[in-house]
Amino acid sequence: MTQEMAWARRDLDRFVRQFFDERGFLQVDPPLLSPYAIPEAHIRLFQTSWEQPNLGNAPPELYLIPSPELWLKRLIAEGWGAMYFLGRCFRNGEALGRYHNPEFTMLEWYEPDAEEDDALETLKAFVREIPESKSLRTLTERAGTTSLFRAKPLELTVAEAFEHWANIRLVDGEGLFDSAFRSGYEPRPDEDWKTLFHRILVTSVEPALPDDQLVILRDYPAAVRTLAQRKPAADADRSLQVRGRWEAYLGGLELANCYRELADPHELDDFLEQEQRTIQDEGRTPPEPPPGLRNYLAADGHSWAGVALGFDRLLMAVSGTPRLEGVIFFPLHDSVQTSTKRSLG
Amino acid sequence: MIRAGAISKGTCLLLKGDPYQVTEREFVNPGKGQAFVRLKLKSLRTGQVLRESIKTSEDVEEAEIEERSAQYLYGDADGFHFMDMETYEQFVVPREGLEHKTAYMKEAETYTLIIWEEKPIDIELPYKAVYKVIEAPEVVRGDTATGVTKQVTLETGAQVKVPVFIKEGDSVLVNTETGEYVERVSS
Numbered sequence: 001m002t003q004e005m006a007w008a009r010r011d012l013d014r015f016v017r018q019f020f021d022e023r024g025f026l027q028v029d030p031p032l033l034s035p036y037a038i039p040e041a042h043i044r045l046f047q048t049s050w051e052q053p054n055l056g057n058a059p060p061e062l063y064l065i066p067s068p069e070l071w072l073k074r075l076i077a078e079g080w081g082a083m084y085f086l087g088r089c090f091r092n093g094e095a096l097g098r099y100h101n102p103e104f105t106m107l108e109w110y111e112p113d114a115e116e117d118d119a120l121e122t123l124k125a126f127v128r129e130i131p132e133s134k135s136l137r138t139l140t141e142r143a144g145t146t147s148l149f150r151a152k153p154l155e156l157t158v159a160e161a162f163e164h165w166a167n168i169r170l171v172d173g174e175g176l177f178d179s180a181f182r183s184g185y186e187p188r189p190d191e192d193w194k195t196l197f198h199r200i201l202v203t204s205v206e207p208a209l210p211d212d213q214l215v216i217l218r219d220y221p222a223a224v225r226t227l228a229q230r231k232p233a234a235d236a237d238r239s240l241q242v243r244g245r246w247e248a249y250l251g252g253l254e255l256a257n258c259y260r261e262l263a264d265p266h267e268l269d270d271f272l273e274q275e276q277r278t279i280q281d282e283g284r285t286p287p288e289p290p291p292g293l294r295n296y297l298a299a300d301g302h303s304w305a306g307v308a309l310g311f312d313r314l315l316m317a318v319s320g321t322p323r324l325e326g327v328i329f330f331p332l333h334d335s336v337q338t339s340t341k342r343s344l345g
Numbered sequence: 346m347i348r349a350g351a352i353s354k355g356t357c358l359l360l361k362g363d364p365y366q367v368t369e370r371e372f373v374n375p376g377k378g379q380a381f382v383r384l385k386l387k388s389l390r391t392g393q394v395l396r397e398s399i400k401t402s403e404d405v406e407e408a409e410i411e412e413r414s415a416q417y418l419y420g421d422a423d424g425f426h427f428m429d430m431e432t433y434e435q436f437v438v439p440r441e442g443l444e445h446k447t448a449y450m451k452e453a454e455t456y457t458l459i460i461w462e463e464k465p466i467d468i469e470l471p472y473k474a475v476y477k478v479i480e481a482p483e484v485v486r487g488d489t490a491t492g493v494t495k496q497v498t499l500e501t502g503a504q505v506k507v508p509v510f511i512k513e514g515d516s517v518l519v520n521t522e523t524g525e526y527v528e529r530v531s532s
Contacts, residue, residue, distance in 0.1 A: 042379055094380065095350065095372035095401070186361065188403070195400065198378040203398040206373070207383075226377045247376050257376055 011135040026083040030071030037063045037287035041278035044093030064090035073296040084109035098323040105311035112304045116244045116260045119305035143320035151213035166204035171239040211252030218246040228259035251317045256309035263298040350401035357408040364389040364408035392442035411460040438465045448503035449521040470521040481513045
């Protein structure tokens with residue numbers, strides 16, 4: 001990273017804090033080392049053991065947090081109001097590449113009594129204000145990225161995106177396999193609905209998304225089980241159950257996601273049970289969820305929205321930098337051996 | 346078999362019964378799903394481009410590719426005729442998907458052939474190669490309408506844009522992938 005980029009990073013950091021401070025969000029600093037984590041099969045954790053002399057013979061495992069959600073949800077459930085986090089998160093098991101570093105900076109915010117559409121308005125205002133802020137204007141002008149932030153965002157449902165870019169009808173059940181096959185997707189052995197959905201998404205949809213404006217994909221299939229609430233089916237189309245979830249892409253790169261956070265304790269239990277089982281089936285030990293997790297849900301009839309946004313990727317978009325190593329201080333890339341480096345994508 | 350997560354640029358895979366070479370590779374982690382490796386591949390038989398994403402945990406079949414040096418004799422309707430200069434064995438590479446390479450192949454030159462299932466399916470051209478200019482129009486002094494380049498014909502028949510100072514009989518270095526002029530070579 002150049003010195004110039006280090007200053008840009010500082011400016012973007014200040015912009016984020018100012019944006020949320022002005023809107024009355026409380027900045028929260030959760031611990032980065034945690035004895036608990038939500039078991040999620042696709043997230044690998046960094047884990048370490050706590051050597052503490054007076055703990056007897058069972059030192060607990062501690063995890064480097066993959067996201068601050070546990071802590072923020074706990075506070076919001078206790079009625080602390082809107083809050084944000086800007087800090088480090090850690091993900092294991094992801095291939096080092098131009099968009100991934102195992103340690104990265106995450107912006108996460110929660111809005112009480114809100115749905116995903118409310119949080120989307122916050123995101124749009126956030127993106128729009130970037131080139132208007134005094135400290136970032138020069139940067140976006142020099143990098144030629146101003147129009148990316150000013151362009152009208154494109155919003156469409158995941159089903160519309162599948163129809164448009166993959167010519168595939170996104171429906172629950174077997175219908176997806178038929179439609180995918182007709183569009184040239186050869187079946188893979190043991191491929192389930194969720195894997196086929198993701199395969200089409202990463203092969204045909206994501207690479208086709210416009211890269212000159214903010215793109216929002218919304219209404220993700222309910223079959224992809226997450227901690228996002230199910231949405232009541234629209235009368236017009238009951239062929240696909242969806243959740244209150246969106247993902248935002250900027251410059252063609254996945255930047256942020258949002259959930260209307262789960263409120264149903266039974267669905268939470270089902271989620272945890274399934275994820276734990278998947279992790280065990282893969283021969284790993286699932287992490288311990290916090291004992292009070294059920295209490296961190298919105299009360300019946302209420303909802304809140306949570307957004308996670310990759311700060312480093314945002315800086316890439318702001319400064320027009322094509323690789324993550326260009327925007328972080330000491331990327332792990334630089335520390336791995338040159339021989340390994342040659343084969344990295 | 347190879348674990349999809351270990352695929353890199355240049356890896357040859359067997360997909361739908363055909364050999365493909367990976368030209369681009371990127372790791373992607375969809376929002377809430379397993380990691381994929383997103384690939385752009387080129388068919389070694391037809392040159393056709395294919396986009397595929399494979400779960401990094403999945404095993405895929407590798408294509409067993411062999412390389413062999415051989416001298417280019419001539420091309421005709423059947424394909425490109427080569428001879429292995431050690432065994433004097435002759436073989437024909439089908440034209441399918443290789444038409445664009447004809448313009449940069451010199452007779453009596455030695456090239457690397459890609460062999461799959463004992464059949465030659467592709468010809469590897471050097472990234473840059475030297476060719477003699479056999480036809481070069483004179484540029485009329487003061488004629489600036491055509492800009493600073495002109496079109497010449499190479500010994501292999503290829504048409505290449507070069508700077509105006511290139512004359513018939515000159516040797517030029519050309520990028521065989523893009524057909525772009527690189528520099529004049531003193532012969």
